Amino acid sequence: MSVPVPRQREAPAQSAGPATLPDNGLTLLVIEDDPSGAFNVPEMLDTEGNRVRIRTARNLTEATRLLTDGVQCILLALPGPCHDGADSLATLREVLKIAPSHAVLVLTAEDDAERAAEAVRVGAQDFLFRGELDGRILSRAIRYAVERKRSDLAQRQLTESRLRAQENARLERGLLPTPLLDGSGLRFAARYRPGRSRALLGGDFYDTVRTPDGTVHAMIGDVSGHGPDEAALGVELRIAWRALTFAGLCGDQLLGTLQQVLENERADDEIFATLCTIDISPDGRRAGVCLAGHPSPLAIRPSMAPRLLPTDENGPALGLVPNARWPRHEVELGGAWSLMMYTDGLIEGRVGQGVQRLGQEGMVEIVARQVAEGRRGEELLDATVTEVRSLNGGELTDDLAVLLLDRG
Numbered sequence: 516m517s518v519p520v521p522r523q524r525e526a527p528a529q530s531a532g533p534a535t536l537p538d539n540g541l542t543l544l545v546i547e548d549d550p551s552g553a554f555n556v557p558e559m560l561d562t563e564g565n566r567v568r569i570r571t572a573r574n575l576t577e578a579t580r581l582l583t584d585g586v587q588c589i590l591l592a593l594p595g596p597c598h599d600g601a602d603s604l605a606t607l608r609e610v611l612k613i614a615p616s617h618a619v620l621v622l623t624a625e626d627d628a629e630r631a632a633e634a635v636r637v638g639a640q641d642f643l644f645r646g647e648l649d650g651r652i653l654s655r656a657i658r659y660a661v662e663r664k665r666s667d668l669a670q671r672q673l674t675e676s677r678l679r680a681q682e683n684a685r686l687e688r689g690l691l692p693t694p695l696l697d698g699s700g701l702r703f704a705a706r707y708r709p710g711r712s713r714a715l716l717g718g719d720f721y722d723t724v725r726t727p728d729g730t731v732h733a734m735i736g737d738v739s740g741h742g743p744d745e746a747a748l749g750v751e752l753r754i755a756w757r758a759l760t761f762a763g764l765c766g767d768q769l770l771g772t773l774q775q776v777l778e779n780e781r782a783d784d785e786i787f788a789t790l791c792t793i794d795i796s797p798d799g800r801r802a803g804v805c806l807a808g809h810p811s812p813l814a815i816r817p818s819m820a821p822r823l824l825p826t827d828e829n830g831p832a833l834g835l836v837p838n839a840r841w842p843r844h845e846v847e848l849g850g851a852w853s854l855m856m857y858t859d860g861l862i863e864g865r866v867g868q869g870v871q872r873l874g875q876e877g878m879v880e881i882v883a884r885q886v887a888e889g890r891r892g893e894e895l896l897d898a899t900v901t902e903v904r905s906l907n908g909g910e911l912t913d914d915l916a917v918l919l920l921d922r923g
Contacts, residue, residue, distance in 0.1 A: 541657060542568040542585050546578045546610065547592040556590075557650035559657075567654065575606070579613055588618040588657045591639075593630065603630055604637055611638045618664035620656055622648065640664055691716070692753060694723040699731050700799065704893045705918040706900050710741050710860065710911065717914030718745035719858045720753040724760055729797030732760045735856040735916055736790040736809065744782050751780050752788060752833075765794055766805055766843040767830075774833040787834035791856055799922045800850065803843045808832030810862065810875060813882060814846075815853040817923075821883050823875060851923025853891070855882065860915030861900070864907035873906060892921060 545556055559567040570586070572578035578589075591610055593603070610619060621634040621642045631642035640660035643653065694703045709717030718738035725731050734756055738745040755776045759769050770790065777788055789809035795802045804812065804824055811826040830841030848854075862878050865871065873881075878899075885898045896919055904911060 541565075541587050541661075542570065543588050543590055543657060544578065544581055544586045545569060545571045545590045545592070546575070546606075547571060547573065557648060557653055559650040559654040567657070575609055575613070578610070582614055582617070586617060587661050588620060589614055590620045590622060590653075590657075592622040592645075593627075593634070604634055607634055607637055607639060616664075616668060618657075618660035620660050640667075692720075692722040692757075696723060696725050696731065699725045699729075700922065701731060701795075702892060702921040703918070704896050704921075705916070706896045707917075708860075708900075708911065708915045709746070710914045716746045716750070717741065717916075718749050719860065719914040719916035720749035721856070721916050721918050722753050722757055723918065723920070724757055726761060726763075731795040731799075731920070732765070732792070733795070733854075733856060733918065733920060734790060734792040735858060735918060736788050737858040737860075737914065737916075738788045739786055741914060745786070748777070748780055748782075748786070748788070752776060752790075756792075765792075766803065767841050770805060770807055770830070770833065770841040771839075774839070777834045781834065787832045789832045789859075793854065793856070795848070795920070800848055801845060802848055802854070803845050805841045805843050806830065807841050808835070810857065810859060813855040813857075813879060814848070815855065815882070815886060816849060817851050821879055821886060823879065848922070853895075853919060853921045855917065855919050857917045858913075858915060860911055860913035861903055861917055863913055864903050864911050866906050868908070873903060877906075878903070892919065895919065 543556075556569055556571075570581045572581050582589075589610060591607055594606065607619070607621060619639045621631060621639045622645060623631045623634070623642060625644045625646050631644075634642055640663045641656055643656055691707065694705075696703055703723055705721065707717075707719070707721075709719070718740055719736070720738070721733075721735040723731065723733040734753075736749065736752060738749045738752070752773060755773060756769070759772055764772060769792065773790070777786075787808075790805075790807040791809040791812060792805045793802050793812065806826060806829040808829070808831050811823045811829075813821055814824055815821045824846055825844060828842040828844045831839050857878075862873050862875050864873050866873055866877065881899055881902050882895070885895055885902075890898050896917055900915070900917065
């Protein structure tokens with residue numbers, strides 16, 4: 516049975532939402548520009564036995580007004596073929612613009628199969644011929660079109676999400692430092708793991724460069740917090756440190772300038788950053804150490820147990836005390852040595868199921884055992900981080916950065 520298309524007028528939609536399949540039936544918007552109004556739509560029931568609701572529009576202006584969130588599918592009756600060179604699918608293209616998230620079916624004459632196929636290539640989900648338009652075929656076509664549109668949208672969102680993830684990964688990898696140590700004779704190794712899920716960059720940061728006078732400068736730091744703002748601030752501090760180091764600043768003057776950068780760039784006055792800087796003399800036998808609320812580096816020498824460098828002269832974290840001072844403490848390294856610099860993510864993991872933390876003493880014991888077993892460089896870092904994670908009972912929740920400089 517066929518019934519004339521009922522004319523309905525409703526409040527205009529604020530936005531055209533994605534096609535959905537509600538529990539209370541389907542709603543079809545028919546766009547028919549036939550002035551005679553003779554086009555009839557068969558009566559239809561959905562798979563739940565509900566009558567398919569029908570709205571009709573004689574032009575795109577009416578269609579835009581009737582395209583509420585309750586519409587799941589649009590049936591566009593294409594006009595007859597154009598013979599004057601005009602775009603015969605111009606109306607369809609406009610419909611796809613005003614309803615990008617809705618399923619669209621096109622209706623055309625039986626002898627116009629080529630244009631029907633072209634309509635699908637343009638963006639319609641399917642096409643129907645006027646002569647075969649009955650309730651069963653149309654109902655099935657509507658549901659197929661809605662499901663296909665929903666699948667297309669989901670696939671598009673997944674693709675866009677993957678592209679964004681790839682772009683973010685490339686960006687974050689580009690923000691990690693490239694050590695500049697050519698000519699120094701030192702070997703460099705580092706491990707970096709952000710605490711944020713699916714992130715490549717955290718609030719921890721590090722860098723190592725060699726200045727024209729032959730001095731090797733290394734630093735490692737930790738911005739309080741774990742979000743993207745803290746990660747961005749860490750990158751700013753690292754870049755500022757490299758620029759200031761090449762400009763000839765070091766020690767207290769360098770850290771004071773970095774504190775000004777942090778104070779100007781942080782989103783909240785409560786944010787601070789810990790920092791450890793080391794400058795190694797051109798002959799590699801001496802180093803100057805500055806600590807700003809940061810754990811002391813670990814020195815590893817042949818025939819000696821690993822030990823933490825002295826921390827008697829330690830300044831506050833950056834951003835806590837105005838006009839603070841950070842004394843430079845000089846240490847003798849000798850001919851062959853390794854220096855391990857790290858953030859608190861390496862020492863604040865738990866030991867077992869209790870509340871006990873690993874701490875610096877526990878970390879020193881781990882490194883001493885790994886060194887005694889003959890591990891050095893990359894292998895030493897991997898073994899140390901792996902054991903810390905194992906003691907923690909799984910992945911560490913804090914950002915972690917560790918770097919190792921070797922000589923001899």
